[in-house]
Amino acid sequence: MDTIKRIWGLVKPYKKHLIGGLILQTIVIVAMLVKPYITKFIVDDVITKGLYDKLIPFCIMLLGLTVLTGGCNFLRSVLYERMSQSAMWDLRTGLYAHLQEMPYEFFDKHRVGEIMSLMTGDIDGVRHLIAFGIIHVYEQALRFVGAFIFMMTMSWQITLLVLALTPLIAVMAWVFNKKVRPLFREVREQNATLNTITQENLAGMHVVKAYAQEPYEEERFNKENQKLADMHLKVSWLWSSFVPFMDILGSLCTPIALLGGLLLTINGTLDIGTMVGVTGYIWMLVDPMRQLPNIINMVTNAVTSAEKLFYYVDFGASIKEPENAMSPKEFKGHVVFDHVNFSYGHQMVLKDICLEAKPGETVAIMGATGSGKSTLVTLLGRFYDIHSGSLKIDGIDVRQHSIKPLRRQIGYVMQETFLFSDTIADNIRYGDPSGDMERVKRSAKVAQATEFIDHMPQGYDTVVGERGLGLSGGQKQRTAIARAVMIDPAILILDDSTSAVDMETEYQIQQELKEVLKDRTTFIIAHRISSVKNADQIIVLDNGEIAERGNHKTLMEKGGIYYQMVMDQMSSAVKVEKEVQ
């Protein structure tokens, strides 16, 4: 009930459309009900009784009614379509804006496919209810009642005779609906399975070919393909067992009415015109019965969809703009972690982190996969909230910062590089859409991306991303670095962002960055010693705790984890070095 009320909330701004549509629909149905009456008069008065001069007026009435029903129906549908489309527009754009406010945690928990199906399938379900559901229920009910009354006035005996048959149709339709729905779902799922298998086969083609596993792949594909055909046939089977017979039940109503008519005409109580008229109503009595299960289905589906949608709407953004949001006049990038704890679900990810990074300093973070390195840097932009302790940027706790200005000061190069299907230039200025080409090129130069961009078919206007030209891992990473440099951030985060770049290029990038971001704070996560050894501070994380800290020199002297890592990585290099000398 609550859900229905909320769906009503979506329709409410378009009340005028709704009411106008209902009025128009009433006119349509009354006109439709009157039509068989005219046929009756034509047959009775004009043909049987010979009042031929009445024919033309009746014909004009018939055409007039047709135009009236057609016109009103058309207007009604346009009103309802506009209403439903607008309500959907509101819902979808609203939800999208809402999703953009969601913390990272939300996207960790909900997969893109899941949100997509919500934004397309479920929204469409609700749209369907708004566009057809309301009016459909009203129309069928009114038609049924109206046809019933009109038929009763013509011949109550025939009406009751026909009425006795209709529940049977409703029951059949109901049973059919119940049985066919799970089958439809199976077909959809099997389609998805086949889709996945094909997609994987194509994506992993080099592995398939490398191991000459084509026969195996074909066997797998054919199995699922046959299964899909079989499922489709199951639906056909069910369909063929029900639908034709529902149709005959409907058409059997006519001979039954005729039988009744026969008995009555013999008694002389029924005009032939009435008989013809009654046959015009039969379908109006039968059709609502056939539609009943569909309507019930549509409403229940729409309500389920709406419940899902509202769940997302209610999923409040846990990270909100603080009430007395502050923003420093000028960001310097002074970062202080003070006994910060952070847990994800029930798992402690960061424990008692204390760390200070002064403007202009470079902090390098090392540690094994899963030790909490990435989490630590995402706290800076308040993509997650810390649980206890405090994290201050330029003296203000991140939870007191106005969110968007804060994030604008952070150039974040993520571990998994994502580029949009857009030109390279627009990708680089993603955080600063109005930035001029001059600056785009300068940022690309810092990231050592100029050379490969110049080699692309359309240079900076080459479309990349999923729907564009594929870039190599290293090229993507360099573009992402340019994107971060472009916003001229106070704090730069490099999360394992040169892993696919060869050492020489990485060295050059570092040199350039040093130049451009002279007094900015830099956080760098890396595995290669060469990437981190020049940092002002190096911290080694182990299981969410800072296991070691210092700079290259002090840590080497200490001879701990860091020292071991350096030794492992240098061993081969040192050997080479000796040989070179």
Add this chain to the structure above:
Amino acid sequence: MARVIRQLDDEALEKPFNKQQFVRLLRYMKPYKKQVGFSLVLMVIAMASGLANPYLMSRAIGELQVKATENMPWILGGMVLLAIVGAVCTRYRIRWMDSAGRRALATLREDLFHHIQGMSFSFFDTRSAGKLLVRVINDVNSLNDLFTNGIVNVLIDCMTIVLLVIIMMAVNWKLTLIGMCILPLLIFILFKVKRIMRLRWQRVRVKNSTMNGYLHESLTGMRVTEAFVREDENDDTFRSVNSDIRSSWMKAVTINNLFWPMLDLTGNIGTVLVYIFGVEFIKADPLFLADLLLIIWYLGRFWQPLNTLSNFYNSLLSATASMERIFEIMDTESDIQDKEDAKPLPPIKGRVTFENVTFSYDREKTVLKDVSFDIAPGNTIALVGPTGAGKTTIVNLLSRFYDPTEGSVKIDGYDLRDLQLTSMRKQMSVMMQDTFIFSGTIMENIRYGRLDATDEEVIEAAKTVSAHEFIMNMPKGYQTEVNERGSSLSQGQRQLISFARALLNDPKILILDEATSSIDTRTEMLIQKALDALLKNRTSFVIAHRLSTIRNADCIFVVQDGKIAEKGNHEELIKLPGGHYRSLCEAQYRFMTADE
């Protein structure tokens, strides 16, 4: 300002009818000739029983008019019987026709998939996986209508129309001709208006898929959006995309909803015409009423076959587009195929010979120039050199993903082009830089290297490449479900799994494109150990990035500008003053140790 959305679908939605391809498609129905024939017969019966109904109705009314009763039971009984016969025929027609259509479609899809499996890499280079996926799934699906209903329906509908005209003419030809005045109008609405309708709906679909594409990408990149504070611009874009959908939808729905009233009005004009002129006949003979009603009812049956015909016409256009796309792929011959007299490769030792090999991907730019070498079984070759120098091309030619433009590649003295592809690849393992993980268990992923391997063998292989430990630490060990996306495996772990996969295959020749990505030191050590195990006793070609791998190689090829510039082991090459290899090593060392 809203961002311009890149269009995703640049494919033709419709194509003019192509008879040749249509006939080719029909061949898939051939095995089901009998079923189609039966269905045709059943449909004719169902159609006839449907057409007889108004006739019997009108006779019944005629009987009632004169209050005659003796024929009524027959007429009513006939109506019931016809209804049942019609339903039964329809039932079996749906079953047979659908099963024929679906099976034919499944065969077509199998053939298409089979063909794609046989294609070489140059085919996949020029086509995106997404587009191929659409061929196999959507394009084949879109032929369903044509297969299951389209063709048979058209035959039946043409028959229905002819039959209708004959019956009506027989009853009263004058009135029939009057009533048929509406036909031109009806045809106009059904063919012309429907056409516009269809084009508009197509537009809605295109707009919708644009929105889907945008949304999907936007959700995938939401972290970037939030990090770079682009929410407001994205909101604007999304709003305008949705407004596009709304306005195209309203355009489509407006014409759509005019369709039925127009049809209805046309029908009623026909009815009124028949009444007006029919009255003259009634004046002469009151009993003509039954015939009059008959003509009116039959007139009402005209639109349906015409409607299906127009639907068929429309679906034929889009089916042709799908058909052409499917056949385009099936007509593309793989440029790497077994020769007629290709021999299976006997168990090999692993000698690899390149004889004056020249290669070009596009026949314009030469990637490899006259490369020759001969590698004895069991040796490890490290390929080093700048990106684009031709390292990958050498291994691609060796695994016969491409054929050389000139010269020849031989294994144990056999020219690759004379061998059966499968028999050759079975004795070889190729590992690309980006490891692919299939969705399934870890066990299944490793077993992909050799399908008949036992669980013990799989575990043994995992142990040898030091993957066993981390696998056992996963929630369900070897039975843990993994997949390509959202996988819980780290880069290093994925590599170890692919090593195990290769080891299980126990190839005589191993090709490895070493990953550049840095991996945490612990896993890094594991991988080095695993590599040693993997490379032992095999002829191996490694596109190497690790110094240790390079150092341990029996021979290092420095590839530069499509040629092997230097050849020799580490000790030999490092001594070449001013050599490429020497300067490469120096540079690496400098980055490692450079201070400030």
